[in-house]
Amino acid sequence: xxSQTFDSFILKHQIxxxxxxxxxxxxxxxxxxxxxxxxxxxxxxxxxxxxxxxRDFLLQNNLAFDSLIGVPEGASKTAVITxxxxxxxxxxxxxxxxxxxxxxxxxxxxxxxxxxYFIGQPKGRTVVLEDTITTGLSLVEFLHxxxxxxxxxxxxLGLTDRMETRDDGRSVxxxxxxxxxxxIQYLTMSDATKLLPQxxxxxxxxxxxxxxxxxEFERYGVKPLDxxxx
Ligand SMILES: O=C(O)c1cc(=O)[nH]c(=O)n1[C@@H]1O[C@H](COP(=O)(O)O)[C@@H](O)[C@H]1O
Numbered sequence: 001x002x003s004q005t006f007d008s009f010i011l012k013h014q015i016x017x018x019x020x021x022x023x024x025x026x027x028x029x030x031x032x033x034x035x036x037x038x039x040x041x042x043x044x045x046x047x048x049x050x051x052x053x054x055r056d057f058l059l060q061n062n063l064a065f066d067s068l069i070g071v072p073e074g075a076s077k078t079a080v081i082t083x084x085x086x087x088x089x090x091x092x093x094x095x096x097x098x099x100x101x102x103x104x105x106x107x108x109x110x111x112x113x114x115x116x117y118f119i120g121q122p123k124g125r126t127v128v129l130e131d132t133i134t135t136g137l138s139l140v141e142f143l144h145x146x147x148x149x150x151x152x153x154x155x156x157l158g159l160t161d162r163m164e165t166r167d168d169g170r171s172v173x174x175x176x177x178x179x180x181x182x183x184i185q186y187l188t189m190s191d192a193t194k195l196l197p198q199x200x201x202x203x204x205x206x207x208x209x210x211x212x213x214x215x216e217f218e219r220y221g222v223k224p225l226d227x228x229x230x
Pocket of ligand 1: 024025026027033034035036037074131132133134135136137138139162
């Protein structure tokens with residue numbers, strides 16, 4: 001798998017959409033584009049391809065880990081299926097060899113303490129999967145809750161980083177580094193500054209949308225959007 005083949009998958013299946021009217025993001029920011037991974041995760045055929053990409057990416061990056069968990073609930077399904085594929089491909093696959101963890105979006109109010117935040121708690125070195133990352137807040141909140149449950153997180157992996165800075169000017173990569181003293185590796189499989197010029201070429205949004213996107217990146221971008229990269 002190369003980043004180009006993953007970018008082509010995103011573009012081919014229209015995971016990125018453009019909007020004439022700005023939409024409000026989770027952070028309260030407004031944007032004329034949205035990276036909608038549900039386009040792929042609600043479709044069995046595409047989810048099968050997506051989880052192959054993630055498995056290959058994890059292998060290629062030589063990450064040593066024991067558990068994979070998605071940020072609940074958006075990335076949960078994707079992480080469960082990827083974790084299952086990784087377990088099945090392992091030469092040690094047997095009863096008790098791997099676990100399939102999953103986080104709860106809302107803590108459970110009754111039952112055993114280990115069931116409060118998880119339907120299966122991660123064990124060992126853990127990789128956290130997020131779908132789209134804007135300010136990184138959803139990801140970092142989940143990383144903190146894993147840490148407070150005693151989970152050893154070694155890496156955080158995003159399917160797409162929108163490449164925005166936070167209100168304090170830091171990139172998400174820097175934010176994750178600072179929050180966890182560099183102990184959690186931050187990786188992304190795709191980057192909006194590379195995807196958007198190609199998506200603009202194929203989807204042909206209006207001139208108004210294109211100039212709004214350029215302004216968005218002037219204001220929030222880790223770097224300006226370079227449409228000459230077309
Ligand atoms: O709301 C968003 O920022 C967002 C933008 C986008 O293009 N795609 C997208 O899925 N999101 C959602 O926003 C969350 C990440 O926002 P942050 O917490 O700001 O990083 C993701 O978990 C998604 O639910």
